[in-house]
Amino acid sequence: MGEQTNTGCAGSQENLSVERVAVAILPTEWGDFQIAGYRSLMSDEEFVAIFKGELRRDLPTLVRIHSQCLTGDVFGSTKCDCGPQLHQTMQMIEREGRGAVVYQLQEGRGIGILNKIRAYALQDQGADTVEANERLGLAVDLRDYKQCAEVLFDLGLCQVKVISNNPLKLRALEEAGLSIVERVSIQVAEPVKAGAYLRTKKEKLGHLIEF
Numbered sequence: 001m002g003e004q005t006n007t008g009c010a011g012s013q014e015n016l017s018v019e020r021v022a023v024a025i026l027p028t029e030w031g032d033f034q035i036a037g038y039r040s041l042m043s044d045e046e047f048v049a050i051f052k053g054e055l056r057r058d059l060p061t062l063v064r065i066h067s068q069c070l071t072g073d074v075f076g077s078t079k080c081d082c083g084p085q086l087h088q089t090m091q092m093i094e095r096e097g098r099g100a101v102v103y104q105l106q107e108g109r110g111i112g113i114l115n116k117i118r119a120y121a122l123q124d125q126g127a128d129t130v131e132a133n134e135r136l137g138l139a140v141d142l143r144d145y146k147q148c149a150e151v152l153f154d155l156g157l158c159q160v161k162v163i164s165n166n167p168l169k170l171r172a173l174e175e176a177g178l179s180i181v182e183r184v185s186i187q188v189a190e191p192v193k194a195g196a197y198l199r200t201k202k203e204k205l206g207h208l209i210e211f
Helices: 070-074 082-096 113-124 129-135 146-154 167-175 195-204
Strands: 018-028 031-040 046-052 061-067 099-104 159-163 179-184
Touching: 018 146, 031 082, 031 146, 046 082, 046 146, 061 082, 070 082, 070 113, 082 099, 099 146, 113 129, 146 167, 159 167, 167 179
Parallel strands: 061 099, 061 159, 159 179
Antiparallel strands: 018 031, 031 046, 046 099
16 A cells, blocks of 8 residues: 555653643544644644544554645645645545544645745746745745654554655654654545646655656
């Protein structure tokens, strides 16, 4: 189903810098999940996790870190593949009967929704997603995944099968202490206007995307 990577595990549920605030039932179009809200103890950042099934440290489990994409996840933008990836991930976890998604509230690879719209305006003029950020004087990717890994530790996980095409994300999760026993590729039907965006992610950001 995917590619084998590291099998060691240094993760711990002790001394976490995130705090679980509440858990509730979340029925969805793709099945019934639980939803948990977390807050950082180091900043004002918040996280959401949806999960289902038996979650254990010794049981390799499907997970995804999904960065907030208001335009794709909520409004159905065809400039990116974010919404379809999130929904396909939920379906994969439903079929598996076990898994978790950490929804990271770092819009636009960490630049925020207003800067993302500014970058969209430059893309309308011909810039790609990397060039647009650079023209605005912004980093291409500001995300930090350490506390996302801590949310997974708090859910009881250690050995994970990560649904991702982003090698930098995989490396960051390993460095945070998770044991990645498998990378699970995620391929969705290419959104109408997302071809150039996906090619940029593959060619400039190193994403493991197949065309």
